[in-house]
Amino acid sequence: MASSDGLVRIVEVIEVAPYSNQFPTSAAEFTFPLTFFDTYWFKLSPVERLFFYPLPADSNPTLFNSVILPKLKKSLSLTLLHFLPLAGNLIWPSPDAAKAVIRCTPNNAVSLTVAESNGDFNRLSGNEIINAIELHPLVPQLKASHDAVAITAIQITLFPNKGFCIGLTTHHTVLDGKSVMMFIKSWAHICTNQENYPLQLPSDLAPFFDRSVIKDPFGLDVLFLNQWLALTASDPKTRSLKVSQNLGRVSPNLVRATFLLSRDIINKLIELVLSKWDKKKPIHLSTFVLAFAYTATCLVKARGGESERAVFMAFASDYRTRLDPPVPENYFGNCLGPHGQFVKAGDLMDENGVAFGAHMLSDEIKGLEKGGLLDGAKNKWSAILDTIVKESGSMQIITVAGSPRFHVYGLNFGWGKPRKVEIVSVDRTGAISLAESRDGSGGVEIGLALEKHEMEIVASLFKF
16 A cells, blocks of 8 residues: 555545455355466566546546546446456465465455545656656555465545546466456446446456466476575465565666657668568567667667677567467466567667667567467476576566557546556566557557666657
8 A cells, every 4th residue: 555655645445345246155265276377477576557547627626536436436346246356365275285376255355545646647647757756656555465465456546636546556476468458448448337237348358267278288387386486585384475575676766757659760660670681581570579679779778888798688478369279368367478588788789779679579479470389388488587587686687568559548437548557567677668659649658667877868869
């Protein structure tokens, strides 16, 4: 829960349960198993998102408390009925169990904090450089003990006469970005249509929970979980479910900013990369590839150092439609496969750095088309996890959070689209956050959290 100190005052903390009339009553509780796609993220820092909404221009001072907040609360309860695991907890089912599970009981609920801020709404929801810690009071914290961890926490913060912010924190062990967006899009859909309850969700938002569609003949689920416990020096007697405090510490000198790659700039980057490319070799030049490659060159230049130093570039790919057989696109959970390559800093710093990065990423993505994605996963995925955890303090590791395909700027709860969407957890992970441009012009927003001197260099490189 955010502190009441400084610019944010806590108004109330309540528990929002799934709409009770239809909670399954045939059993006192039920559990969902974790797959290897879940345990691969077992101790990763929770994912923290903020959605800033301006108040309607013609609204009166009481609109938020009399209309907006009650509708958000009620629609959240209705939405959780469709997403019961989000109100549950991650637990060990027994002291000697090989895997943790998601436990749901009729008493489960999601913690909802309602707060009020006298901060500058326009500044905090803008693109300019700000201190990273300024957003932290808007972010809810997951309830956690050694024995149980909440999966979801939500905070709604009012900026009087300006706007409000919805903060959402989720446990990465339970759901990936696509599943998070499925939930929050459903919440927005129900909020705008709750007078028509009972309401069926559109097919693309109705979650598919059956974990049996994920096959694991090699026992990767337990292997990755034990790897995390070893990497984070978890006490084998308690096997604490708390995320390690040694992962993702935030520097007090960290600043945040958002940069825009317009469609015109993306087209120019395409021309640049193609001019350096063997025309006989196929290439995958998506907005993701170009944004990642260009931003990586900026980050490496900002860090400086020896040209021979190693840089690790990594991303996660959605495997739902790539598995054999594929799983439903509305599968709810994690279904991401990690990919990464070591490169030399000098290859990204020279004049052909963008083309080099794009070529490397293109090859990785085109490799997804060959099938056999899980062949060798035990060694390849474990090696990537080792690198990200063990080398994060000494090596420059560049990863990605979010996706332009999530269409976060289409999230309308009934009072307009977001003014700004942030992934605050990149403060801890150092990842690049990606989202589609708010104006719908085909560009991409790039969110970064860096030391101030590095951010100033990056800002100069984004002035086209």
